Amino acid sequence: MQLSALRCKVRPLNPRERDEGMRACVSFDEETKQVVLSAVDKNTLLQLRGATAKGYAFDRRYGQDITSDAIYEDCVAQLVEAVFKGYNATVLAYGQTGSGKTHTMAGGQGIHGVVEEGVTPRVIRHIFALAEALRRKEKPGEKTTISAYGLELYNEDLRDLALAGGRDEAAKGWDGKGGSTSNLKLQERPVGKDGRVVPEVVGVTEREVTGAEELLSFFTLCMENRSTSSTKLNDRSSRSHAIFTITVQRTVVEVLNELGTDLKAKVRTSEFTSKLHLVDLAGSERVKRSGVTGKELKEATHINSGLLALGNVIVALAGDETKEKMATPGEKKKATHVPYRDSKLTRLLQDSLGGNSLTVLISCISPSESDFEETNNTLKYANRACKIKNQPLPNRFTTLEEDLLPVIPTAGMGNSLGMMQLQALLEDHERLKEVRERRDRERKEKEAKRQAQLAVLREEQMKAKGFQRLRANQYDELRRRLAGGNTTSIPTDQVIGDELLKGFGTRLRLSQEAGEGGASTAQSEYGGTDDFFEGGEEGEGDVGTEDYVGAEGGDESMFADDADVGALEESGRADESMFADGDPSSGAAEDAVALAATAAAKSKFRRAQKADAAGDGGAGAIGDSSQVSLAELEREATGGEAGSSLAEPVADDTGADDAAGDEGAGGGYDLLEEGEVPKLLARFKVNQHDTLAVFKACTKEDFKDVISLLPENTPLPASDKMTYLLARLEINPGRDMTAALLNVATGEATMKDAVGPAVGCLMATFGTNMIASCIFDFEDPEDLRYYGVDERIELWGLQIPHTSVRPALAEGMTEEQAMAAAMAAEAEKANTITWSSVDRLNMSIGLLYALCNHAIENGIRCGFCVPRPQLLKRWMQAGVKMEQVKTSLTLIYPQTAHDYEYYRASTVAWFMVAEVKARLERVLGIVH
Numbered sequence: 019m020q021l022s023a024l025r026c027k028v029r030p031l032n033p034r035e036r037d038e039g040m041r042a043c044v045s046f047d048e049e050t051k052q053v054v055l056s057a058v059d060k061n062t063l064l065q066l067r068g069a070t071a072k073g074y075a076f077d078r079r080y081g082q083d084i085t086s087d088a089i090y091e092d093c094v095a096q097l098v099e100a101v102f103k104g105y106n107a108t109v110l111a112y113g114q115t116g117s118g119k120t121h122t123m124a125g126g127q128g129i130h131g132v133v134e135e136g137v138t139p140r141v142i143r144h145i146f147a148l149a150e151a152l153r154r155k156e157k158p159g160e161k162t163t164i165s166a167y168g169l170e171l172y173n174e175d176l177r178d179l180a181l182a183g184g185r186d187e188a189a190k191g192w193d194g195k196g197g198s199t200s201n202l203k204l205q206e207r208p209v210g211k212d213g214r215v216v217p218e219v220v221g222v223t224e225r226e227v228t229g230a231e232e233l234l235s236f237f238t239l240c241m242e243n244r245s246t247s248s249t250k251l252n253d254r255s256s257r258s259h260a261i262f263t264i265t266v267q268r269t270v271v272e273v274l275n276e277l278g279t280d281l282k283a284k285v286r287t288s289e290f291t292s293k294l295h296l297v298d299l300a301g302s303e304r305v306k307r308s309g310v311t312g313k314e315l316k317e318a319t320h321i322n323s324g325l326l327a328l329g330n331v332i333v334a335l336a337g338d339e340t341k342e343k344m345a346t347p348g349e350k351k352k353a354t355h356v357p358y359r360d361s362k363l364t365r366l367l368q369d370s371l372g373g374n375s376l377t378v379l380i381s382c383i384s385p386s387e388s389d390f391e392e393t394n395n396t397l398k399y400a401n402r403a404c405k406i407k408n409q410p411l412p413n414r415f416t417t418l419e420e421d422l423l424p425v426i427p428t429a430g431m432g433n434s435l436g437m438m439q440l441q442a443l444l445e446d447h448e449r450l451k452e453v454r455e456r457r458d459r460e461r462k463e464k465e466a467k468r469q470a471q472l473a474v475l476r477e478e479q480m481k482a483k484g485f486q487r488l489r490a491n492q493y494d495e496l497r498r499r500l501a502g503g504n505t506t507s508i509p510t511d512q513v514i515g516d517e518l519l520k521g522f523g524t525r526l527r528l529s530q531e532a533g534e535g536g537a538s539t540a541q542s543e544y545g546g547t548d549d550f551f552e553g554g555e556e557g558e559g560d561v562g563t564e565d566y567v568g569a570e571g572g573d574e575s576m577f578a579d580d581a582d583v584g585a586l587e588e589s590g591r592a593d594e595s596m597f598a599d600g601d602p603s604s605g606a607a608e609d610a611v612a613l614a615a616t617a618a619a620k621s622k623f624r625r626a627q628k629a630d631a632a633g634d635g636g637a638g639a640i641g642d643s644s645q646v647s648l649a650e651l652e653r654e655a656t657g658g659e660a661g662s663s664l665a666e667p668v669a670d671d672t673g674a675d676d677a678a679g680d681e682g683a684g685g686g687y688d689l690l691e692e693g694e695v696p697k698l699l700a701r702f703k704v705n706q707h708d709t710l711a712v713f714k715a716c717t718k719e720d721f722k723d724v725i726s727l728l729p730e731n732t733p734l735p736a737s738d739k740m741t742y743l744l745a746r747l748e749i750n751p752g753r754d755m756t757a758a759l760l761n762v763a764t765g766e767a768t769m770k771d772a773v774g775p776a777v778g779c780l781m782a783t784f785g786t787n788m789i790a791s792c793i794f795d796f797e798d799p800e801d802l803r804y805y806g807v808d809e810r811i812e813l814w815g816l817q818i819p820h821t822s823v824r825p826a827l828a829e830g831m832t833e834e835q836a837m838a839a840a841m842a843a844e845a846e847k848a849n850t851i852t853w854s855s856v857d858r859l860n861m862s863i864g865l866l867y868a869l870c871n872h873a874i875e876n877g878i879r880c881g882f883c884v885p886r887p888q889l890l891k892r893w894m895q896a897g898v899k900m901e902q903v904k905t906s907l908t909l910i911y912p913q914t915a916h917d918y919e920y921y922r923a924s925t926v927a928w929f930m931v932a933e934v935k936a937r938l939e940r941v942l943g944i945v946h
């Protein structure tokens with residue numbers, strides 16, 4: 019692919035943005051030839067995943083002072099010349115709405131009030147200048163013909179821009195209702211022997227023109243037809259791709275150096291046709307999920323699939339070219355599949371992208387901080403298409419300069435600012451400062467108002483009919499049961515850093531290592547000791563104290579062994595050995611004891627399974643008859659063999675030990691076909707205080723079940739700080755997900771029908787860092803757009819913030835003592851709720867219960883979670899049986915995170931929703 023030029027063009031801040039005090043977050047670094055996107059606040063910092071600036075390489079960058087003349091000379095003129103030599107070419111303007119695509123391609127009055135001609139009119143003049151020059155030298159029989167057509171591609175429908183209102187506008191309308199489908203038809207005509215095809219738009223008005231003025235007025239007509247319909251039809255221009263195609267046909271006569279029988283010189287006549295596509299692409303902005311339905315959703319689907327397909331084609335072509343270059347002489351290179359057929363846009367342009375054609379991609383961006391996300395996406399898109407490697411940025415970009423200072427534009431002013439300019443800039447600066455202060459004030463007022471509304475809302479929610487809020491006393495009871503009841507082994511006085519919490523899992527692993535003759539070290543096989551518990555790395559914004567709940571205990575490998583931890587709990591010995599000593603460096607003798615305990619527990623568990631299988635199946639006893647029965651679920655899940663795998667482990671030691679026979683069963687929740695691995699199609703969204711609108715589809719209402727389980731006065735997160743993590747455990751990785759989602763988007767199928775059986779995911783975690791990292795690390799959220807609100811909330815998690823802060827270590831104090839002191843101090847403060855780890859962990863059981871309820875109501879059979887280890891442990895202690903996902907499942911967690919390996923290997927768990935619910939009901943004593 020000859021992406022002959024990759025350019026980035028940034029427009030100036032427009033008057034509205036300036037009035038609103040928006041800062042510019044885009045600059046150029048000439049040293050590294052990069053467009054630099056700088057974080058201007060916390061939100062943007064998060065979007066750059068913590069980096070203060072990110073550089074995107076472009077081979078040329080156009081600032082706000084660039085003239086369209088210069089752009090033309092720099093990257094388009096050469097294409098026009100190539101067209102006359104028989105090459106096809108394409109100029110693409112890409113970017114969000116309002117970023118300057120039309121200004122680039124067609125021209126018009128710019129933000130500074132200057133009217134400029136865009137690329138297309140310049141192309142037209144240039145073409146006729148060249149054609150004129152050729153005509154003057156034409157031999158008899160030679161001819162140059164120029165023709166053009168204008169098309170608009172909207173929702174995969176083609177419209178003829180030469181016709182006012184479109185060829186079939188009257189019949190159909192752009193909302194797609196009524197009338198017949200478009201008369202224009204895209205056909206592919208095979209040419210040559212190499213399987214090449216030439217796309218043809220049958221029925222389009224192709225105008226043959228003889229002069230520049232004629233072609234210019236044809237282009238103007240097409241533009242008018244586009245804008246007329248756009249005003250009429252809700253600014254369609256930004257929702258459609260406009261393609262103006264100029265065709266140059268030449269008949270060339272070559273005089274050969276040979277004489278014919280008539281003694282005249284022989285001639286050879288050849289003809290070629292080349293095309294130049296000038297494309298103003300539809301606005302690339304993501305359509306925000308919330309509220310997008312029907313027509314808009316369809317538009318968005320088509321735009322995004324078109325742009326996505328275009329990006330994929332460019333990338334595939336670039337890959338092909340690289341292969342070609344790398345191939346050793348004589349080596350037969352295998353052509354990369356170029357997915358032209360994925361959209362009408364790429365089908366239409368297929369003979370002008372790749373091969374011998376030339377392509378220029380101009381990425382248009384807005385400099386405004388308010389467009390940060392879209393700009394980042396545009397730059398990423400272009401960057402993906404180019405083969406230029408991004409460079410590390412020089413130091414001057416690596417610190418976040420005074421957050422509140424506006425960026426003073428200096429582009430085009432050279433080094434010498436006149437007094438007048440300086441004066442103007444200073445005034446501007448002052449004005450912007452005022453605006454910013456005003457905005458801050460307003461934001462605070464708004465926040466206070468919102469908090470007040472929230473309080474009222476909570477009050478109302480509590481009163482609402484059917485809203486089963488557990489009152490404080492009920493919660494206390496629940497807590498008492500959890501803490502002191504016989505059904506769990508959670509000691510009442512357990513607090514953060516308690517010895518009892520230490521070393522959980524360590525023994526399992528140690529005993530495993532001892533059994534394998536391995537080293538008796540607490541070093542994790544997953545990449546080091548559990549530094550999660552070392553507590554030294556609390557990142558910014560981590561409000562959690564979870565990170566050091568377990569103090570400096572050893573590695574907490576929940577799944578270090580096949581043995582079900584729940585079964586260990588049933589065994590007094592195993593329990594003791596697990597909790598009696600937190601020292602991970604216990605000696606070999608102890609290890610041997612632990613090993614024996616583990617083995618005993620393991621076999622006991624298997625016996626229990628066996629016994630249960632022979633009995634009533636235990637877990638089938640779900641209280642609520644309206645819910646799917648567990649036995650049914652299991653039958654479905656295991657293809658008919660309900661029973662043992664979901665059975666509850668029992669404490670009494672009966673039945674024959676046939677561990678060998680059961681090897682690998684592990685209580686298996688075998689939802690998958692043999693050999694299949696679940697693929698996590700995880701999609702996120704979240705937690706950006708400034709983009710609440712994006713998430714307005716999710717409200718507190720969606721979380722009321724969970725909220726109802728919290729004790730009174732729990733400081734709920736404001737909804738804009740709530741974090742949702744959406745995920746779907748996909749059990750059929752072979753499915754064509756894109757096609758399935760398209761069906762959903764166009765309303766042809768429900769999500770359930772399109773993507774298969776209702777295997778859902780739940781994600782529950784406490785830990786701000788983790789979710790925030792997931793969110794911003796996850797690259798490909800495209801298909802989340804297709805999930806309806808219902809489906810989105812079926813896949814969710816919630817985190818509850820807490821007020822506790824990490825205490826500073828006073829001299830001579832252990833961490834536990836410091837924590838106890840801080841908690842005592844906090845408890846003294848009136849109106850302050852202090853959560854101990856016990857509170858939060860127990861509460862998590864409530865959360866899990868609510869998650870299960872919600873899942874069951876939505877027909878979800880299986881759950882999935884990535885909880886913090888201590889959370890998982892608590893769930894298991896409460897009798898929740900989980901199984902580690904032993905797959906290549908992708909954990910949506912930054913691979914660079916210090917605990918990535920740990921999480922990946924140890925805490926991704928899944929469970930049968932109904933079973934967990936049933937157990938929790940027993941543990942919590944919930945009676946329906």
Ligand SMILES: Nc1ncnc2c1ncn2[C@@H]1O[C@H](COP(=O)(O)OP(=O)(O)OP(=O)(O)O)[C@@H](O)[C@H]1O
Nearest residue numbers: 029114115116117118119120121127128129256301
């Ligand atoms: N480089 C520039 N210099 C001055 N003004 C500009 C520049 N780029 C864009 N503008 C102005 O910004 C406004 C928006 O630009 P334009 O209409 O070209 O955006 P667009 O990306 O084509 O939007 P849409 O996708 O909605 O069609 C216009 O008023 C345009 O004249």
